[in-house]
Amino acid sequence: MTISNKQIISTSNTLLKIMCALVCLVFGSFFSYAQNQPKITADIDTTAIRIGEQIKYTIFVDADSTAQVLFPEDQTFSPLEMVEALEIDTTKYKDRITLQRSYALTQFDSGAYTIPIQRIEINGKAFFTDSLRVNVGTVKVDTFAQKMYDIKPLMEVEKSSSFPWLLVSIIVASLLVVIGLIYWFILRKKPLTDEEKIALLPPYDRAIIELKKLENSKYIIQDEYKEYYSELTTIVRSYLEEDVKISALESTTDQLITKLELLKDAGQLKLDNDTISQFKRVLQTADLVKFAKKKPETSIAEQDRVAIAQIVEKTHEALPEPTEEELLKNEEYLEELARKKEKKKWIIAIATFVGALLIGLGVLIKVYGFKTVKDTALGHPVKELLENDWIQSSYGYPPIQIETPEVLIRQEVNLPPEAKANIKELQLFTYKSNKTLFAVSVSSATFANPQTEPDFNQVAEKILAEFEASGTKNITTKQEEFNTFSSDTKGLKIYGSGKFKMPNSKELVNGEYAIICFGGKGFQQQILVTYLADDEYAQQIADRIFNSIEVKEDKKE
Template sequence: MCALCYCSLGFAQTTPKISSAVDTTFIKIGDQLKFKVTVEVDSTDMVIFPEGQTFSPLETVEAFATDTTRKKDRITLLKTYALTQFDSGSYKLPAQRIDINGKGYFTDSLLINVATVPVDTMAQKMYDIKPLIQVEKTNPGWWKILLVILAVLALAAALLYWFVFRKKPLTNAEKEALLPPYDRALLELKKLDNSKYLIQDEYKQYYSELTDIVRSYLEEDANVSAMESTTDELIDKLELLKDAGELELDKDTINQFKNILRTADLVKFAKSKPPTNVALQDRKVVEHIVVKTHEAIPEPTLEELMAQEEYQNELARKREKKKWVIAGTTAIGLLLIAGIALIGYYGPVKVWDTISGHPSKLLLDNEWVASSYGYPPISLESPEVLVRQEVEIPAEAKANIKDLQTFLFREDKSFLTLATTSTTFTQPVEPDFEKTIDQLLRNFEAKGAKNIITKQEEFVTVSGVKGLKTYGSAKFKVPDSEELVKGKYAILSFGGKGFQQQVLLTWEDGDTYAEEIFNRVLSTVEVKTEV
């Protein structure tokens, strides 16, 4: 059976009617009570109910949707709030302002009693707080850069393999080019047999290819410069080689070759047209000359064979070196392209800071942690988990401070500090922000800070909770040094009767990544009193 306290403010029919009620005035710690506000107004009136933590020292758990009932030209609005408290005692539920057409109307204040919950320590064992667990750090920003680099290298390796190192199947022309000069000459003569030059009366083309085959063979296999020589010059060279004993050709073979060359000259330059049987016989004579020349070439000596092998090995080494030069150039080119693309997209400073491991950027790119700290709790996101600090309440402050909980994260390399402090007082009094902020600034000075500049403005969280933002700049002392570094700081202060919550941030001036961290932390700060 729950008690119901009820209060009402009544006016004429055309004026608003406001009433408020709670379903109980007695709860246990952590239990919830329902606070209901009923407003009867004209259908054209604008009504604004209270939002956020306006019920302090009681805490808002949930604000339910407004229930609307219409009767002719009047409407009745019912707004329900779930409230709780986690400390025992008697608490005053303050009067709540209801805005109707810009004019404020107030509900009555009520007294709520919160009782403790007895704990049977004999029936349930008590355990110590578990120690902190070290969690391995992650750098999500690095794996993106690494993924891009690996993708570029994989692409470079694939291209190099496909165009440089892959053994490609040889074409027929490439296979023929690899044949020895003698075999290649015989193969080309057989191809000439299958041609249609003689059938189509293309004697000039026929004799040009016939003489080119034998000239090319002599140049490659007999080392005679035959392609650019005239008929008489070529015959003279063959006779000189014969007389010197370097080419063992008989006189008849040389004369036959001389006759074929002269016939070819007449066909090409004088447009002569020998009988078909003569052309076919000349083709057989050329094959005979190739065979005789091949037989007449002396066998290479051992020194010549070794020199030729060394030459081939040198060619192979040059080809292999060329492949690696192409591979290295391609890889460097792709890396340069990837680097230029990254610099063009992110900017040179950000790319360099990523490669060099800028401490603030590592924190910004880290996997952030969302958590609540202290009681009353302060919720925010941070690059690292804030660690509880053992803070002893001064003897002179114990009469006013019931509990003090501080959590801290500090990165000395980037001079970044993030801390939260939740304070509960022994009496339900309003916090003195100015006094606390003055104490924090004196702590800065005690640690060597100079030239502290202070500004103040209102700060509102995303959920609409209002607080005080104190910010400015100073010259902070570098740890373990006498050097001073210009930095910035910000202090967010919230609170109500019996408690105070503060968030402190400091960072180096000009550190753009630290500025981004600061803005992201501020965008996630929420002061809630739910456990």
């Protein structure tokens, strides 16, 4: 078969077109891929600062507008410290997005530092920035231009208290004042007034005194006859009602006279007819004065008062002597009245005091909360520990300095034979409450081999095993780095929760624990704290203990 030149040229052209298409496809895909690839850059506004000054570190991300971008968080810039992370600045252009985030960094020691590579996550994939070099210089101090002073001595400060004792003292003083006022105005036996003294007299004596007062009144001089006769008849009617035991105040003149005559006829009241007639005349005169506005002669008004005095006296004489039984009943009645009066005084006094007490408690609860007031009033073992005078002391060697609400007591430790081969010396100090779950212990150990490194995980496993052996259930555990507050010594914090046994009880309660471990070649140190979960006082104690830890990472040679 013979192939012509025309066919060869045609085939060549076809292959060329295919190759061109493939090349375009490959390069086009590569170009598109390159276009979609994110671009990460980092920059700083200066490469040299003085101690304490800040560097502005900025990360730029150019990516697809649909990309999910995660910037660095927290302290990832060590050895430099992050002061502030600014908000992300976003710029969009077509299907691309440019993100910019700045961080304020600083350092308080002089030297040359490297800002480490930072990890940026885009759509779940990690991208990294370049590291950057920064120089931190010291601040020049002119000791000749400024006078130097001695270090000031330590100053004593008053112990702060979480409970408002001043306010409580004010409320207690106020309650004492209320008690004093209650006694003075309610409970105290006050001197009787003249009116009260007269009211305590027998009806006859009281009537005679009131008639005497009426004699010395100015009713007649001022032509006030209505008032004069109204008081005159009230005196005699009240006397008859109390002494003769008849309803005289509500009766009309005729009804009252009829009641007296019936008593006379029954032999219960020995009055003659002239006395009753005279009494009737005085009552009728009084009715005319009060209702008909009649104005009698002054002499007649005087005679009527004298007549009423005689009627009261004759009626008193006409009454039979009370029997022993009547006298006893009258005495019991008076005693009952006295008891009721005294009881009423005490009810008022107690109600006033309780009201003042509730107002005071309401003020405390409003300001400080119900739980604080309740725990202070009824007592709370952990709150009492928190408010104790705390003790700062060093324990063991290498020493651990720590603040605790109670002194930690040295414990005798009997090491098993297999442990003695590895541990040269172990010192243990503990405090354990017998009322609640709170306990704290400090231990310090030196190894027989000075080159032995501590195994914190093994320590934690042993402590957790001891928890389980003592009956603790459902133990959880977590780990994180721990830095001391004062010296920034690094350690390991192992913490978690579980069901712990209460002291002197088989009851299981929700508790928490924390183990702080330190150590180096040839030694190890740890602090263990256990307490009830959701106990805010115990949490405050634990935080204060952890913040007070200061370790000396040296050992015996």
